[in-house]
Amino acid sequence: MRDGGSGRGGLSRRLRGPLRGLGAGVGAALLRLSGRLTRVRYLHREREDEALSLYGNVIYAIWHGRMWLPVARLGKTGAAVLVSLSADGEVIARAARSLGFRPVRGSTSRGGREGLEALTGLLENGRSVALTPDGPRGPRHRAAVGAVALSARTGRPILPVGAAASPAWSFASWDRFQLPRPGARGVIVYGEPVRVPAGEELEPWRRRLEAALDGVEAEADREVER
Numbered sequence: 001m002r003d004g005g006s007g008r009g010g011l012s013r014r015l016r017g018p019l020r021g022l023g024a025g026v027g028a029a030l031l032r033l034s035g036r037l038t039r040v041r042y043l044h045r046e047r048e049d050e051a052l053s054l055y056g057n058v059i060y061a062i063w064h065g066r067m068w069l070p071v072a073r074l075g076k077t078g079a080a081v082l083v084s085l086s087a088d089g090e091v092i093a094r095a096a097r098s099l100g101f102r103p104v105r106g107s108t109s110r111g112g113r114e115g116l117e118a119l120t121g122l123l124e125n126g127r128s129v130a131l132t133p134d135g136p137r138g139p140r141h142r143a144a145v146g147a148v149a150l151s152a153r154t155g156r157p158i159l160p161v162g163a164a165a166s167p168a169w170s171f172a173s174w175d176r177f178q179l180p181r182p183g184a185r186g187v188i189v190y191g192e193p194v195r196v197p198a199g200e201e202l203e204p205w206r207r208r209l210e211a212a213l214d215g216v217e218a219e220a221d222r223e224v225e226r
Helices: 008-037 045-055 068-075 087-098 112-124 146-154 202-224
Strands: 039-043 059-062 080-083 102-105 129-131 158-170 178-190
Touching (some): 008 068, 008 087, 045 158, 045 178, 059 146, 059 202, 068 158, 068 178, 080 087, 129 146, 146 158, 146 202, 158 202, 178 202
Parallel strands (some): 059 129, 059 158, 080 129
Antiparallel strands (some): 158 178
């Protein structure tokens, strides 16, 4: 049956929205539950406090594979996040909104410029931004230039964030995504802010951001086993 209103295809379309909403709600609930079941320590949190005191808002940067632990904490800041324009992105946007984030739809391939412009405007109006510089498809630990460009445009610093949990599940995905097991210990590490001067060549700063993110992740890995 091909009738869009009464056939199987029409039913599928009518169910798609509620099912996506259910998926978003379940994902957000699981993340909150995981946060409550993980004992988290914070290192160098004064760096966040100092950056916020000086600039009012920041650009949080986290490697994609370690974003699970920081997400619950950063959602409470109301930070804006860039979310894919795909159908899956709609699920993520709903989950992000329920966690306290301000989702901005865009991507590096479709709507990337518009997404960057929207994040720039939000930063200039006092809202922090959270990015995964190697997301959403990698390569792993290879930073795109977006966070660096945002810092150069707005004068806001990038705050590198690293995270680790033990025990944890590590998935065989491109980012080796880490998910804390129930009762895990967790560590979130804040790095030294990286502020990119306007008008400078971005590539050296992009490499500097990569090194900073690798450093806070390595520190989190060491500290979680202590």
